Amino acid sequence: MRSRVPWLLVVPAVLGMAFLVLPLAGLLVRAPWSTLPQRLSEPQVLEALRLSLVTASVATAVCLVLGVPLAWLLARTDFPGRRLLRALVTVPLVLPPVVGGVALLLVLGRRGLVGQWLESVSGFSLPFTTAGVVVAEAFVAMPFLVIAVEGALRAADVRYEEAAATLGASRFTVFRRVTLPLVAPGVLAGAVLCWARALGEFGATITFAGNFPGRTQTMPLAVYLALETEPEAAIVLSLVLLAVSVFILVALRDRWVGAAA
Amino acid sequence: MLKRLVVVVSMFVLAACGSSSAPAETELTVFAAASLTGTFTELGKRFEAANPGTKVTFNFGSSATLAQQITQGAPAGVFAAASPATMKTVADAGLAGTPTVFVKNKLEIAVPPDNPAKVENLKDLTDPEVKVALCAEQVPCGAAAVKALDAAGLKVTPVTLEQDVKATLTKVELGEVDAALVYRTDVIASAGKVTGIPFPEADQAVNDYPIATLKDASPLARRFVDLVLSKQGEDVLTKAGFEAP
Numbered sequence: 001m002r003s004r005v006p007w008l009l010v011v012p013a014v015l016g017m018a019f020l021v022l023p024l025a026g027l028l029v030r031a032p033w034s035t036l037p038q039r040l041s042e043p044q045v046l047e048a049l050r051l052s053l054v055t056a057s058v059a060t061a062v063c064l065v066l067g068v069p070l071a072w073l074l075a076r077t078d079f080p081g082r083r084l085l086r087a088l089v090t091v092p093l094v095l096p097p098v099v100g101g102v103a104l105l106l107v108l109g110r111r112g113l114v115g116q117w118l119e120s121v122s123g124f125s126l127p128f129t130t131a132g133v134v135v136a137e138a139f140v141a142m143p144f145l146v147i148a149v150e151g152a153l154r155a156a157d158v159r160y161e162e163a164a165a166t167l168g169a170s171r172f173t174v175f176r177r178v179t180l181p182l183v184a185p186g187v188l189a190g191a192v193l194c195w196a197r198a199l200g201e202f203g204a205t206i207t208f209a210g211n212f213p214g215r216t217q218t219m220p221l222a223v224y225l226a227l228e229t230e231p232e233a234a235i236v237l238s239l240v241l242l243a244v245s246v247f248i249l250v251a252l253r254d255r256w257v258g259a260a261a
Numbered sequence: 262m263l264k265r266l267v268v269v270v271s272m273f274v275l276a277a278c279g280s281s282s283a284p285a286e287t288e289l290t291v292f293a294a295a296s297l298t299g300t301f302t303e304l305g306k307r308f309e310a311a312n313p314g315t316k317v318t319f320n321f322g323s324s325a326t327l328a329q330q331i332t333q334g335a336p337a338g339v340f341a342a343a344s345p346a347t348m349k350t351v352a353d354a355g356l357a358g359t360p361t362v363f364v365k366n367k368l369e370i371a372v373p374p375d376n377p378a379k380v381e382n383l384k385d386l387t388d389p390e391v392k393v394a395l396c397a398e399q400v401p402c403g404a405a406a407v408k409a410l411d412a413a414g415l416k417v418t419p420v421t422l423e424q425d426v427k428a429t430l431t432k433v434e435l436g437e438v439d440a441a442l443v444y445r446t447d448v449i450a451s452a453g454k455v456t457g458i459p460f461p462e463a464d465q466a467v468n469d470y471p472i473a474t475l476k477d478a479s480p481l482a483r484r485f486v487d488l489v490l491s492k493q494g495e496d497v498l499t500k501a502g503f504e505a506p
Contacts, residue, residue, distance in 0.1 A: 102431075111436040127437050128392070128420040207428070210421025211397060217422075224424060228325040228399035 024242070031239055032232045039236045044213055044222070049240060052219040055130065056198040059137035063145045063194050068187060071149035072175065086150075093143045100139055101207025108135065108208075132209035133216050137198035144197050145190040152186020153179070192249060199245055289481040290336060292320045292327045294343035294401075294470065295425060296366065296446055300501045301341065301489075307497075308488055315481060323400060323425050324348075331356055331475065338482035341472040341489070344401040348471040360471035363489055364503035366444045367467055368405055370458040371433045371451075378439035383410070383460045386417045386440055394432045394441040397422040402429065405466040406442040412465035430455065444468070446502035469506065 074086050092100055108115040110125045119125045126132040160182060164174045202220040209216040219241040226234035293301045298321045305317040320327065324347035331337055332354045340357060342348040351357045372380050378391045386393050396403030403422065410417055420438060423429040430447050432438045434454045448457030472489055474482040488494050495505055
């Protein structure tokens, strides 16, 4: 027999759902549906969308390559200052993204601590480039991945890893053949969060990478600037970003998470 | 238990009613363009000193954003915009009194103190080796920059189109760009961190700042606007780099 659903849970759950979904409905209601196709065909919209998808995906790849080992280090090893390091990793979560952008400029900018040296050696400087967008997005989004993967690692049963080690597997082999498959759902969830955060990134991107159509103007930047003069165009852009991200997330879920379950 | 809760809640309601009816006479909210932050804060202090018991609160931001907040019902008594266009959106909605232009602001070239690209005039900005930041065309400083460059017949390819004038200035202060077009008032406000270079074409792109009282504002709003338009107001504003209209 199914027990009754407790009202104390249902009421706040419904309120919470309404709180999250209603603003979305607001966008849909106010969208200028009649001029929608014409606005969508503007080359700048497609350019911004393409740039957003590419940079968010590359940023997620960067976060996976650097973030998964970092999460492993935090979850599976013990060294002095580990707790402090763990707290520091989450700093971009609490830092206002604009401040994150300024911090990136101070380090990687043309006159920054590292950027100065980079420019004198290679003549290349990150701000105002598409690579700069990826850096800003990865900076803000990586903690989401690290936290998700670390959580999965802590929840995973270490006895499998120990068994593999007693059978003679090296630590890296254990990581690759046992740990990673074990926490794959966690890695995937982290990557999805990370990608979504990178896709919506605004503050750090506009501060560090600036805003130039086709090079650094991602969808959130285009939305913000459209809001200054044409709120309707901003709504259209927001809807496009929303539709594309929801489509991709749902498709991924059915394909991987669904298959895994 | 329930009774007590009712008492507490009704006290809250009463308190809320009490505080919302009183301040109409003594509190004034002014929405003003970000470029007016320094001068209006100063004028607000003078206003409070001249009218004891009053309190002026400011909301500084991009004029377009402020205009949108006002048309969406934000409670404000006075609106001071950085462009007639943004004031017009509020006036068109029937929310503003007759606007008066109270100052003008001109563009200048801002360069880092060491001027690494040796920028001397507007034409130097067309050099592809010179990294230039402009405001996006959607915001008043960007519209002014386009006008000035058009007037000079020059084509500049910036590395970035910033969302507001302060962000543009920050890029110069940090040395990320070699030059930017910003308002003279911003250059003065950042004295020491950037150097300003006036250019003749700026006369073709002067920004008018209109001010107006808003619908249903208290008499305080009118008095604040009068202060801004007075000789005293003009002195504060011109000292900061604005020009009298």
